[in-house]
Amino acid sequence: MKPYILLTPGPLTTTETVKQAMMTDWCTWDEDYNVHIVQEIRKSLVELATAHTDEYTAILMQGSGTYCVESVIGSVIKPNDKLLILSNGAYGDRMGNIAEYHGIRYDMLAFDETEQVSVTYVDDYLAHNADITHVAVVHCETTTGVLNPLKEIAHLVKMYGKKLIVDAMSSFGGVPLDVQELGIDFLISSANKCIQGVPGFGFIIARQSELMHCKGVSRSLSLDIYDQWETMEKGHGKWRFTSPTHVVRAFKQAMDELKAEGGVEARYRRYCENHDVLVDGMRSLGFKTLLPDEIQSPVITSFLYPHAGFDFKGFYAQLKEKGFVIYPGKISQADTFRIGNIGDVYPDDFRRLVEAIRSCRY
Template structure:
């Protein structure tokens, strides 16, 4: 049973079978759990993206931010220089992490409606020629903007940079050629496009890069080398208590991703969700914040339709009709956001538009 559909960028609506997978208890020391579930997940994360044994994966307890912090704190050595190029709250958060850890870093902050392009990155590298590590967000859910990591990856060829990509909201829902783009560390979370539940994040990394993290971390719990090394030696064993129910739900979610047809098929569904949403909302007088050419299919920001628009009342009215959305997160304009990801389908967005029309006193067709 669902109390409402979560139209958010995670946590998101999950399938009944993913939720049902959490009804069984698992022992963290048991071979069936470590080898039959955790190790399979680690391999499957590589398989669904076409990666070979030159890459590896590691799971880490906590929200996605824990994994971002773990990568920055483990991969950036005292003699290194981290460059963060940000166009939203999650790029800014990487700057906060770097500051807390006392890293040598610089952050370039763009307007939230501007993409992190190759030109922006190259200009930043001229200003910071001692850069060794470049970090950016792929899909910035502050607005829903998609940053062209393909363009950036090509532009930084030959710069000998460690490329760190926060793909929290995009991995599993947008095809990413990790090897082709020469990404060294890619970070995501269980409760995003794979459509699991919150509780752990994961890192896909070049094996040589994660091996080079040994002894660097400033944190015991967030040491990705030690976590990875334990999982390698222990055939899926976590260093500390793992979120067993969440891991089992993710195992089921990966199966359902494959049953759907993989990342490309899921991407197509999300695109269709987004298209129906935007077309319907525009008929009702709402305007998307971003132009279509920079908009991701993950989450969509809409401008308030009038100055006195009462978002809390609108939110509550939609919630009573079975839909939960997000408030806005940018400073330059009043907005709200609607997520297109999760166990939600085009017909759900058709129903959503109908309910918005009822609230607004309009007809959809």
């Protein structure tokens, strides 16, 4: 049963078969779980991330995507290292907050929320700050829906000999990329985003040669990615602490369904069509997008309030009553709301959404 469709950037609408996969209980010490579910997931994630699978490995971590971002920053950046964070939204800013908590040396290049990270500024900064050792960036900043120029940023980071950390929370599995070709050292994502699983764990795709340098670095027991990886390697899929078994099994089902759909390219095309149908329909009703089309991701779309005095809560309630749940805005400089295009949702769902909005009073 679907009481409503979630049009959010995660948690999102999942298939009935993903939900059904959670109906069985699993023993965390059993081979059927560790070898045939966890290890297969780890292998499949690396295959999803790159054609050069021998250079990378996957680490699964309990908790939300932010747990995984913190685990990477806390496990990778050593006391003598210095991190450069490229931020154009709340999730880039959150990496700065994490660095503060950990006492990590860092600089932040902050950009407007409605613009991409500037490749020119990054080039200039790296040219004049040789002490930077690592660069971190959010691929798709769901604060607004902007898609940052990852290929160009990655090229600069490698040109200057730095290590690259990418928060691909809202893009991995839904926007094509190859971590080896881009030179990404650590990529972070979550179960409940474009792979269309449910919340409960995240994962890191790590370059194995760089992961080896992480032993003993973390100041956190639970968030130590090297220790988690080592236990999974030696224990053939065993987690250090209780794993979210039902969520993990659902994720395997979601991975199988991604493959059946045609892989990342096919899912990307569907998300793009979802976005196009949504934007065309909303513009026909007089709504305006926050971002210009050329920097907009297909993951989530921000719309400006249509007029002064627009009652978002009332609008939200009307849509929920009609079977759709959307997202409030997250930026300070404009009144916006957001509509997610990812999950088990299709162009016809967005055509129905536009008709539902047409009948709303706002």
